[in-house]
Amino acid sequence: MIKKRKTLRLIRVIGIFLLSLAFLLIGSKTGMAISVKPVLPKNQHNPEATYYDIRMTPGQTQDLKLELINTSDKEQQVSLQINNATTNESGDIDYSDRSKIVARDKSLEIALKDIATTESELVIPANKTIVATVRLKMPEHQFDGMVLGGIKVVSSEKITEEKDANTKKNQAKKTYIVAVKLTETDTPVEAELNLLELISLSEANRNSLKATIQNERSMNLEDIEYVAKVYEKGSDKILQQSRLTGHRMAPNSSFTFIIDGEKQGFQAGNYKIQLTAKSYATNQEWKWDKELEITKNENKKTATSNINSEKKHIMLYTIIFIITFVILLLLLLILLISRKRKEKRYEEILYQKKKKRDRNSKKAQQNSKSKINKKARARKKKKRPASSEQIQEQGKQSK
Incomplete structure (x- = not known):
């Protein structure tokens, strides 16, 4: 019975915690x-x-x-x-x-x-x-x-x-x-895009190319499609192709176009990159042809960067795991302490009730014994034989 009560109390505590969490989540979505x-x-x-x-x-x-x-x-x-x-x-x-x-x-x-x-x-x-x-x-x-x-x-x-x-x-x-x-005016202004930069970089443990494209005019540009084709220098075979659609550009601003390499990234060598940007809203199109050399040193730097990035990710995940573990441990400790205190209070109440019952039972037994003794004395008194003086007295009364 006690075990069942303990289990119910534990379920109740967990239920209250979950309900509180639910209310917090619901509250965060209110208007x-x-x-x-x-x-x-x-x-x-x-x-x-x-x-x-x-x-x-x-x-x-x-x-x-x-x-x-x-x-x-x-x-x-x-x-x-x-x-x-x-x-x-x-x-x-x-x-x-x-x-x-x-x-x-x-x-x-x-x-x-x-x-x-x-x-x-x-x-x-x-x-x-x-x-x-x-x-x-x-x-x-x-x-x-x-x-x-x-x-x-x-x-x-x-x-x-x-x-x-x-x-x-x-x-x-x-x-x-x-x-x-x-x-201030209705004078039409056409957007003009420029390729500011094309470099190699490492992001998310992959060797990629980064193209920075600028809109130099004070006019926004809608419905843009970017296409990048990467070739090995001297080859007509497309090594890598990237496409982005439905993009926009603010006036006088730049956009960074990331061209992802293979799983191992772009290896050391000479590359030819063809970039195209087209706005279907204005029917304008821009094309750039660039050559880029990636050296072995850059590859080593990229590999080192990947390792460092991986280490940082592992460290971050480790910190998150430790913090989460400590929080859960604290919650469990609080729950166990609360449960222990409740059990102690419950045992104290049971002990006091038992003590009271024992006192009442002892008192009842004492009262019962007292009544039995009184009855026994009364019966004994009735059964006691009459003395010689009492017999003589009774004989005189009868004469």
Whole structure:
């Protein structure tokens, strides 16, 4: 019986732990308390756009309004950032802050961060809406093309990652990004792509080639296909081919095209690389033919890099395993201590109950013995024979 109770208590503790974990996970997926709504101005160039697409003039100043809505019962703190648009590793236009990852492109003359300012932090009272202001000051000289960037609003709340066209959220903090596009003229600007660099490198334990392609014009480019063909020098046989489709490029930004080698990577030797980039949106196409030599020393460096990378991965996995093991050990220790204390309390209660029963039983036995003794004395008294004096007295009474 006691074993069954212990098992039930253990199951109950584990159940409570799992339920608590489930509630935490469910809580992390609940709706956001903060929402963001851009207030589109009268000079909105595309009225159907849900982001800022504004027609400006040289030297113009303007305030962009952004509604920050707090639907919760607690005040919320948010931070605001102005970011330039870049092209990320996935081949998409990115409005987040990537200044620590990629340097500003040399072709970028006018950036959103150069002409836009806003408050760095704001507090939104509970169940209230406030309006944030982004101040624009255009340069004095006219430009063709576009200035592209985003307003990033970061809340202190936490949420799982979700993404849509103009909104990005991550697990660390709830984040909204509203795109900002500024133009002054309708003069068409064609994108122009350049191959800035083609080098060999080692990534993920594989020897690869890295091509850096730049869009030097202030115009975004849509629906791009990249194709890379690698030949051994002097051969027409394709050694390796890579293709990427459906990519985009932000104005005045660069994209890194990784050309994977075989499992062992590209070996030492001379190679010819044919690169093609084509935009199906504008029907533009660019081609580059390059030659590249990979030396044995580079191969050795790559092999050493692979070994070091593997060691780092093993070390990382070891650390993660140790931390996980320690956490599980602590949880098990806490569970065992809690279980031991409960068992001790339960045994103490049982002991006290038994002690009480023993006292009551002893008292009952004593009471029972006392009653038996009284009855015995009474019976003995009745059976005792009469003395001679009592007999004489009884004879006198009868006469």
